[in-house]
Structure formats: structure tokens, C-alpha cells
Amino acid sequence: MSGVCFALVDCNNFYASCEQVFRPDLRGRPMVVLSNNDGCVVARSPEAKALGIGLGDPYFKIRYAFERSEGVAFSSNYTLYGDMSRRVMDTLRTFTDEVEEYSIDEAFLVLRDPLPDLSSRARTLCGTVRRWTGLTVSVGLGATKTLAKLANRLAKKEAGVCNLIEHGDIRGALSEVPVEDVWGIGPRYGRMLASHGIANALQLSEADDQWVRRHMTVLGLRTVLELRGISCFGLDQTPQPKKSIVRSRQFGRVVVDLEEILEPLASYVSAAARVLRMQGSVAGAMRVSIATSRFDEYAYANSTLRTLPWPTAHTGELIDWACQCMRQIYRPNFAYRRCGVMLTALTSADMLQTSLVTQSHYDEKKRAVMKILDAVTRQWGERALHFAREGVGQEWRMRQGCRSPRYTTRWDEVLVVFT
DNA sequence: TCTGGGGTCCTAGGACCC
């Protein structure tokens, strides 16, 4: 085996911990962070987990018991979590250049330290992140990404570092991990594997290649090889441009009227278009969707995919076309709870510009207007300048009853220590 | 009253072309 070691660094109870950094008085208390619209639980402090609150539990179902146990709930504050994430990632980059930001609270690293130093290096890393950000992380070390992930799970139990590279009994460790906890094995495959007598990671690593290929596609096969220590997934340091950009949300209340639905739709298009321009892309197609609650007796859901007249990143054009799509799928008299837009067929805006043969419809003038729009938004916030279609009152906006201040990114919300 | 949001990849099957 080569000397390369993958490390998976994962923040413990990330969202909940971010809140506690600025509210140390809440340490040791049951705490949850809620999804958009204060719908369900997306993060829990250890004390909340101990109360039996599950990930994804609808808040209204557990609220009474939770509050009686002195629990505290927060609406999600992605501005804060995003900024805390950046601080953690910056800290990791002081250890090595080989960092892949895998998600908001996780990163893969390649460590090239001599074997005997690996574990202590990982412990140093934990301590540094703790001191610099106030957050605790767990580190899993393994010969492949999948093994590093698995080691990280084991590390959570021991609150710290788990090193599968220098582990006396890897087979024993693998046999402890239920197969559905392996990275790449979800509930569906978990059930399928169980019905074939494969219940843990060790058994999966010993499964027949052909059988796995047939039942779980090449991705499943790669997972199995990785469990055996054969690296199939490399470190991906340069974030690839997104292939699709989605904005879809539940409304804070029911909306019936077509004209009123066009407001959130325009608003989501506007947000998606901003992300689109940020990565220097134009969209060639869009999907617009609308739906009532899944739990509604009179449920309706529909979507339509449209190839755009020309590729663009101009918010106004995208809003127009999205509204046309919506008029196609809208049916009167339903109690709508959500709508959304997906921008796809993304290509580079530069490629468009340099084409000599066809004149681009997303021309200099439109680009200049969008540049100004983005600059104003950066300086003065999302709502400073917007298209009329996005509405003024925005009564459909989602509920965020208990959001914490954006401590680290807004001067007017900075933590006050003395007054 | 109240059940999240944003992504990726793979495969099968149909349409179409030569």
C-alpha cells in the first residue's frame, strides 16, 4: 500500500455547535436546529439526541415534549453556518494544500506524514480547529475515502480520532459497522443486501464483484473495492461548476392565486440566476415546478421542462420564461405549498461570447446590467434592488420564528459582550 | 396550523439517424 492517507474531518453536530459557539450558556442543554420554514429537525445537540429526537422529525410533533424538557430550537441560519464553515476550511488548509471541501461541515484531506505520526497529527488538527473556531471535529483516517468515512463514524463514538491505517484489527472494525452506514449504501441497498445475508461492512467487502456490479451498478462496485483498500475515488480539489441550480421552497402559507405564485417563483429565479452568474455560466433550459402539500387530500404536482429561446444569465429574461412555464402547469383552486425552478443545460458564458458565427443574445448590454445588479446586491443586500415580479410584501415568505443573529457577517448583529 | 432543500451519477428505454 502506498503512503497516502485519506482523512475525513467532520464537525460534530455542526449547526447546533455553531449556535452554541455564540451562546455558550446553551451548552449541555437539549438544542435543535430546524429546516426552512421551521419544518423539521436538521441538527441536534447530544442532549437532544439523548431525548430520542430523530433527524428529520417534524417539529410540531415533538415541540411540546421538547420544550417541557427545557429544549431550545433555532431556525436555520445559513449565513452563520456558511461563515463558520469557511473558518474551519481555512484552518484545515494550514495543515495541507490537499483539501477537498466535501460539504458544509466535512472535508477530505490527504496526509503524507510518516505512518507513526499520523494519529498525533490528526489530534493536533482537532485541537487547532477547536481553538480557532470553537467547534469540535472528528477525524477518520483510512487508505481510501470510503475507509476514512467509515473511520470517522468510529471516531465519533470515541470523540476524536480513529486511525484505520494502523489498526490492529481492520476486519473486526469493519464487522462492527452496519452495511447501511457505509458511504454509498443507502436504505434501499441496505435492505437489498440484508436480504442476501450481507449485514456489515466486512461482509460487503467480501461480496462477489460480478454480483455487486449487477445489483448495484459500477458505483456499488467501487464502494466494495474501496472497502478492500483499493482507492477508486480521488481527491477533488477544484470544485466543478454546477450542472444544475435549483431554488425551491415551501411558502410560509398556502397560495392559491396564479399571480401571487409568480412572486415567489420570480424570487427563486432571481436567486438561482445570481448563483448562475457567480460561477460564470448561462442556462440553456429550465424546469419549473409547482405542488400542493404531499399530505393534502386534493394534491396536485406538476413540472415542465423548457429549452430556452437562447442561453442566458439575465434575470429578467429568465423570470419571463419561468412565468410562461408556470402559466402552463398552474391549475386553479388548489392550495399550493411550494414552487421551484431548476436552471440546467449550463454552459460557460465566456464560450458564448467568443462564438464568432452566431451573435449571442446575452450581449454586453445585458451583462453590464447584471453586473450592476450583482454589485448592488453584494453591497446592500438581496432585497435592495429587485424585479417587480418578485413582489413587495412577500407574505408567502417562509417562517423563521427563531433565527439567531448573523453574528459573523453583519455589523448590526455582532455579539455584544459588554454594554 | 405545522412534515427541508440542493445536489450528483447511472441505467434503461425510446426516438431518430445512417
Next chain:
DNA sequence: TCTGGGGTCCTAGGACCC
């Protein structure tokens, strides 16, 4: 009774991730 074959593109659906 016999009824081509291969390539490409697109879409829908299914699986997974956080």
C-alpha cells in the same frame, strides 16, 4: 417462417450524498 444493427441523444426514474 422470415422481420438489421449500431450509434447518439434525450428523458425518466432510481439510487445515493449532506
